[in-house]
Structure formats: C-alpha cells, structure tokens
Amino acid sequence: MLQIKAEIIENRELLSAIYYRLSLKAEKIARVSKPGQFLHIKVNPVGPPVSHGVNQEIFPLLRRPFSIHRVKRQNVDILYRVRGKGTEILSQRKKGQYLDVIGPLGKGYKLPDKGAKIILVAGGIGVASLYFLAEKIAPPPISGGFTPLEGEDRRRGVTHFTILIGGKKAENILCRDEFERLGGEIKVSTEDGSLGRKGLVTDLLSTFNLKPSSVIYACGPMEMLKKIAEIARSHRIFCQVSLEEHMACGVGACRGCVIRVKRERYKRVCKDGPVFNSEEIIW
Amino acid sequence: MKKINLKVKLGQRIILKNPVVLESGCFGYGEEYRDLIDINRVGAIVTKTITLKPRAGNLPPRLVETAAGLLNSIGLANVGIELFLKEKLPYLKKFSTPVIVSIAGEGSEEYLKLVQILNKEKIAGIELNISCPNIKKNLVIAQDEVETFNLVKAVRKKTELPLLVKLSPNVTDITRIAKSAEKAGADILSLVNTFSAMGIDSETGSPRLGGVVGGLSGPAIKPIALRMVWQVRKATSLPIIGAGGILSCNDALEFIIAGANAVGLGTAIFVNPHAYQEIITGLKKYLFRKAIYDVNELVGSLHEN
Ligand SMILES: Cc1cc2nc3c(=O)[nH]c(=O)nc-3n(C[C@H](O)[C@H](O)[C@H](O)COP(=O)(O)OP(=O)(O)OC[C@H]3O[C@@H](n4cnc5c(N)ncnc54)[C@H](O)[C@@H]3O)c2cc1C
Numbered sequence: 346m347l348q349i350k351a352e353i354i355e356n357r358e359l360l361s362a363i364y365y366r367l368s369l370k371a372e373k374i375a376r377v378s379k380p381g382q383f384l385h386i387k388v389n390p391v392g393p394p395v396s397h398g399v400n401q402e403i404f405p406l407l408r409r410p411f412s413i414h415r416v417k418r419q420n421v422d423i424l425y426r427v428r429g430k431g432t433e434i435l436s437q438r439k440k441g442q443y444l445d446v447i448g449p450l451g452k453g454y455k456l457p458d459k460g461a462k463i464i465l466v467a468g469g470i471g472v473a474s475l476y477f478l479a480e481k482i483a484p485p486p487i488s489g490g491f492t493p494l495e496g497e498d499r500r501r502g503v504t505h506f507t508i509l510i511g512g513k514k515a516e517n518i519l520c521r522d523e524f525e526r527l528g529g530e531i532k533v534s535t536e537d538g539s540l541g542r543k544g545l546v547t548d549l550l551s552t553f554n555l556k557p558s559s560v561i562y563a564c565g566p567m568e569m570l571k572k573i574a575e576i577a578r579s580h581r582i583f584c585q586v587s588l589e590e591h592m593a594c595g596v597g598a599c600r601g602c603v604i605r606v607k608r609e610r611y612k613r614v615c616k617d618g619p620v621f622n623s624e625e626i627i628w
Numbered sequence: 629m630k631k632i633n634l635k636v637k638l639g640q641r642i643i644l645k646n647p648v649v650l651e652s653g654c655f656g657y658g659e660e661y662r663d664l665i666d667i668n669r670v671g672a673i674v675t676k677t678i679t680l681k682p683r684a685g686n687l688p689p690r691l692v693e694t695a696a697g698l699l700n701s702i703g704l705a706n707v708g709i710e711l712f713l714k715e716k717l718p719y720l721k722k723f724s725t726p727v728i729v730s731i732a733g734e735g736s737e738e739y740l741k742l743v744q745i746l747n748k749e750k751i752a753g754i755e756l757n758i759s760c761p762n763i764k765k766n767l768v769i770a771q772d773e774v775e776t777f778n779l780v781k782a783v784r785k786k787t788e789l790p791l792l793v794k795l796s797p798n799v800t801d802i803t804r805i806a807k808s809a810e811k812a813g814a815d816i817l818s819l820v821n822t823f824s825a826m827g828i829d830s831e832t833g834s835p836r837l838g839g840v841v842g843g844l845s846g847p848a849i850k851p852i853a854l855r856m857v858w859q860v861r862k863a864t865s866l867p868i869i870g871a872g873g874i875l876s877c878n879d880a881l882e883f884i885i886a887g888a889n890a891v892g893l894g895t896a897i898f899v900n901p902h903a904y905q906e907i908i909t910g911l912k913k914y915l916f917r918k919a920i921y922d923v924n925e926l927v928g929s930l931h932e933n
C-alpha cells in the first residue's frame with residue numbers, strides 16, 4: 346500500500362461520455378496489484394511529486410474507490426462510470442496532470458484451482474475488476490512478432506473462462522473485445538434486448554449447466570450479486586463477489602464501510618473485502 | 629540558521645515532538661496506516677475509543693459525504709479492552725510517540741474499570757470520550773456540567789496517568805463544561821468531537837445513515853470548532869488539543885493562534901494520510917518566516933483589541 350502522486354497517461358472516454366478509462370503511471374503500485382484490489386483516488390489534481398503542493402481541495406472531500414482494471418508494465422488503469430460530482434471531476438482530468446492515489450487496497454479474488462470451470466459475471470461497470478482477473482486466469486498472448494492463436498487452438502493452451510456481461514442497453518456492455526482477445530467465451534444480455542439475449546444477466550446464468558466444479562466470480566449491482574449468490578448456493582458452487590460501500594479511510598481504520606456478514610456480524614469492505622465469498626454475506 | 633522549536637508540553641508529563649496529534653477514531657489502532665504514516669514523526673496519537681466489551685457498531689450505512697464534511701455513525705465499533713491490550717496496544721508501543729488511549733463507558737463504573745485496567749499499562753495518558761449517553765439518566769455526559777464533573781472527579785481519584793477530557797461541541801456553552809472538567813482534575817482538554825447531524829435521501833425518503841443521526845466532521849465544522857477553542861482558551865488554563873476540520877498547515881495555525889497547544893487531525897487522515905507531514909513542514913516554514921522560532925509562542929497569540 347502506497348500513497349503516491351501518479352501522472353495521468355490517458356483519461357479517455359469510451360463509447361458515450363459515461364464511461365472512461367484512466368491510465369496512471371504508478372510503477373510501484375503496478376508491481377504489487379492483484380485482481381479485485383482497488384485504488385483510492387483524490388479526484389482533484391495535485392502538483393507533480395517534487396512540488397510541495399498540498400491537496401487541500403475540499404470538494405469533493407473524500408477519495409473515491411475504483412477497482413484496478415488492468416496493469417500494464419508501469420501503468421495502472423481504472424475503468425469508471427460518471428455517476429456524481431466526483432467522477433465528473435475525474436473525467437475532466439487531462440493527460441500530464443497528477444492525481445494523489447493510494448493503493449493497491451483490499452483483498453482481491455482468490456484465484457481458481459486448476460481444472461475449475463470459470464464463470465465471470467459482470468453487471469455494467471463490473472467488468473472493470475473482472476478483466477484484471479481474466480488476464481491472470483488466461484494471460485494475454487504476447488504481442489508482436491507473431492499472430493496469437495485463434496479460437497479453440499488458443500483455448501487449449503490456457504485456462505478457459507466464460508464471461509457473462511449484462512447491462513441495460515448495448516452501450517452499457519463494455520470490454521467485449523478485450524475479453525475476446527484473452528480467449529474467453531462471451532455471452533451478453535441487455536434489458537432492452539439491444540444486444541445479446543434480452544433480459545438480466547442472472548437469467549443468462551440460470552440457463553447454464555452449472556456443476557459443483559464451476560466457480561463464479563461476480564461484480565456488479567447489489568441486486569444482481571444477491572441473485573447470483575442464490576444461484577451459486579442452490580448449485581453448491583463456490584462464488585466470490587466484489588462489493589461496494591461508501592468509504593472514508595479505505596484502509597480499515599474507520600470502520601465505516603461495513604457490510605453485514607454471518608459470523609462476525611460486520612466486515613469492512615475496504616480491508617476484509619471488497620471481494621467476499623458469497624456465502625458469508627447476509628444479503 | 630536559528631533552530632525552530634516544535635516541541636510542546638501538554639501538562640507536566642506529555643511531551644510531543646511536534647504539535648500534530650492523530651485523533652481518536654480516524655487512525656484506528658495505528659496498524660492500518662502502517663504503510664502510509666510514520667508514527668514516529670507525529671506528535672501523539674489517540675486510539676479509537678475503547679469500551680469494556682467489544683462493540684460491533686451501528687447499522688450501515690455509516691458514512692456519508694456532505695458539503696465539505698463527513699457524516700459518520702460508526703457507533704464506537706471497537707475490539708474491547710481485552711483484545712485491545714493483547715493485540716493492538718503492543719504495536720503502538722513500539723514507537724517513540726506518546727500513545728493516548730481513548731475510553732468510553734456506559735455509566736461511570738465502566739469508565740472506572742477501564743481506568744483501573746489501563747493504570748497497569750505504559751501509556752502516555754487516558755482520554756475520556758464523554759460524548760456518550762448516561763443510559764440511566766438519559767443524558768449525554770458531555771452535555772452536562774455536573775455529570776462531567778462527577779465522572780472526571782471519579783476517574784481522577786483512580787489514576788495517576790495524565791487525564792484528557794474530550795469535549796463535545798453539542799452544547800450551549802462549551803466553556804462551562806471545560807471549567808467543570810478543569811475543576812474536577814483534568815490535565816488536558818481535547819476539542820471538539822463531531823457535531824450531531826443527519827442527512828436524508830429525498831428520493832427514498834430515508835435517512836442516509838443507518839443510525840439516523842451521526843456526527844459531522846471535516847472542513848465544514850472548522851470555523852465553529854475554532855471559535856470553541858478560542859472560548860475555552862480564555863475560560864481555562866489547561867493545555868488544549870484543538871481539532872475540527874483541520875486539513876492544512878494554515879488551518880493548524882489558526883487553531884494554535886486561537887489557543888490550541890496542539891492540533892488534532894481526524895478527517896484529514898482520510899483525505900490525505902500525508903497531511904501530518906505537510907503540516908509539520910509548513911509550521912517550520914511559517915515560524916521561520918515570522919521569526920518566531922518557537923511554536924509555543926504562537927499559542928493563543930490572537931491580536932484582539
Ligand atoms: C471497492 C470499490 C470499487 C469500485 N470500483 C469501481 C470501478 O471500477 N468503476 C466505477 O465506475 N466505479 C467503481 N466503484 C464505485 C465508485 O467508487 C463510485 O461510483 C464513486 O465513488 C461515485 O462518486 P461520485 O462523486 O461520482 O458520486 P456521488 O454519488 O456524488 O458520490 C457521493 C458519495 O457516495 C459515494 N459513492 C457513490 N456511489 C458509490 C458506490 N457505488 N460505491 C461506493 N461509494 C459510492 C462516493 O464515494 C461519495 O462519498 C467502486 C466502489 C468500490 C467501493
């Protein structure tokens with residue numbers, strides 16, 4: 346865990362102006378990040394590392410948590426959706442500016458055992474952390490020099506995974522190409538039927554032949570995760586979910602970001618999570 | 629170059645390398661910030677408030693950001709004194725920085741039990757968090773002069789350790805409570821705790837906090853906290869740790885000039901864990917620029933006509 350001033354390499358709008366990908370130069374964070382972990386970002390710009398510029402911007406006051414989406418050499422990316430004022434301010438940040446970042450934080454996904462049938466389920470922006478996980482499960486082909494193997498050929502060499510991506514409309518379905526490049530099997534559902542199957546991503550999951558050897562990793566809205574937890578439970582499948590709560594410290598100190606769990610009563614999303622076994626949560 | 633003195637003494641026995649204190653509840657048990665804050669460099673730390681029994685805390689949601697502020701309803705979630713002594717305090721004792729243990733109880737018996745347990749420990753002091761209700765009498769200790777006096781007096785009799793009393797701002801006249809604490813034998817005053825406050829989600833018509841009413845902290849409360857420190861400075865001669873919305877060195881300077889001997893960082897730790905370092909550096913620069921050289925000379929130096 347480090348607090349650094351990270352240079353913005355890119356802050357690019359995807360599709361429509363609601364989603365952005367932010368690339369930060371943060372070598373020390375990049376080196377130790379694991380899928381499911383997050384960054385705690387002060388969205389107001391700061392001076393470069395050598396300056397004594399203190400971040401005294403009081404609007405917004407608190408940092409904002411974002412899952413680590415991708416790590417590429419010294420860069421760490423996040424993928425975010427503009428929701429309120431904080432993310433709007435973040436979307437206005439420009440290449441070359443610096444951001445005050447703490448990370449990597451939290452406990453990430455537990456990687457699957459060999460031979461497990463891996464199913465990732467993403468709702469909307471939930472693809473953000475699942476992409477990093479997919480990269481760890483099925484490392485991307487080494488670029489340059491040769492054309493990576495395609496389709497089945499490629500899949501034979503690496504761990505196979507299926508990803509279900511759900512959203513309201515076609516424009517809410519992100520990262521399809523990226524998952525494709527990793528050799529994943531991709532299924533899409535939209536509530537209005539503008540892309541893939543019409544309906545909820547949980548309905549899509551129900552159509553699957555789920556076996557106890559399957560593992561589910563899910564990230565998305567709470568109602569979606571709740572349904573997935575039920576499905577996993579009825580099929581006795583190991584399922585991990587990534588949760589969200591409002592945060593202050595992000596490091597486990599303030600006890601503000603708790604969710605209700607069966608044993609200890611409360612757990613901190615920032616420190617004990619954000620990834621939990623679906624079985625421990627009181628939904 | 630003349631040397632700058634940042635060292636401050638709070639009462640007879642607590643000596644701080646510099647006047648920056650990390651406030652109760654915002655620094656957890658210290659270990660959480662292991663990678664981000666060098667405890668050896670801060671003036672003192674106050675632990676999360678500890679109770680006799682472990683407390684799970686309030687129903688979530690427990691945090692809401694408001695205009696320049698943070699609303700919280702943590703509900704004194706803590707591991708309880710037994711686990712605290714076994715698992716949390718040993719880590720904090722490794723540093724050269726004074727560790728002040730904040731405690732709270734339901735009724736004075738619990739406070740006294742906690743004090744007796746802590747008397748055996750090598751700690752720099754005990755801070756009484758009196759912003760908790762006295763269940764029997766249905767009032768908050770910190771809101772009542774007599775209750776405050778009685779509790780502080782009872783604790784004073786039972787301990788030789790430096791005794792800090794943390795005042796609540798949710799009162800009509802904070803100086804009266806401050807004087808009660810002083811008369812009853814407090815060594816140091818800590819102020820302020822959070823302001824009683826709430827938020828509502830107009831879409832759902834529900835309170836934003838699980839506990840409905842919580843406490844407001846951060847820059848939003850700074851001018852009020854500053855006024856209270858100034859008032860208490862004039863009303864008592866006890867050393868003061870002033871807190872409430874301090875983020876920057878300039879904020880810290882305002883509190884010191886108003887009369888705080890040391891300044892507390894709460895919400896600032898969340899916003900910027902490095903804030904302590906930036907404030908310490910800023911203080912040195914300011915003192916040098918003003919040719920004051922000793923931070924103690926600045927305490928309560930407000931020019932009034
Ligand atoms: C562990 C974790 C990982 C996340 N990863 C991503 C990600 O990869 N991409 C992405 O787009 N979003 C992610 N989020 C959600 C993101 O943090 C919120 O969308 C963002 O904080 C909203 O800020 P705002 O100022 O724009 O919205 P506002 O609604 O104006 O924010 C007001 C307050 O609510 C909090 N808040 C609002 N929505 C959420 C939420 N869903 N979860 C937690 N706090 C919230 C804010 O932090 C702030 O304190 C993640 C949240 C958590 C907890």
Ligand SMILES: Cc1cc2nc3c(=O)[nH]c(=O)nc-3n(C[C@H](O)[C@H](O)[C@H](O)COP(=O)(O)O)c2cc1C
Pocket residue numbers: 593599601651652653654676677698700702704730757794820821822844845846847849871872873874892893894895896
């Ligand atoms: C999340 C949170 C938890 C807190 N917990 C405690 C506590 O356990 N005991 C206590 O005396 N004060 C507690 N406080 C109050 C702070 O110590 C401090 O007095 C107050 O927040 C005002 O300072 P600030 O504006 O710098 O945060 C808490 C404050 C916050 C924000």
Ligand code: FES
Pocket residue numbers: 591592593594595596597598599600601602603613614615616
């Ligand atoms: S945000 Fe402070 S404990 Fe999680």
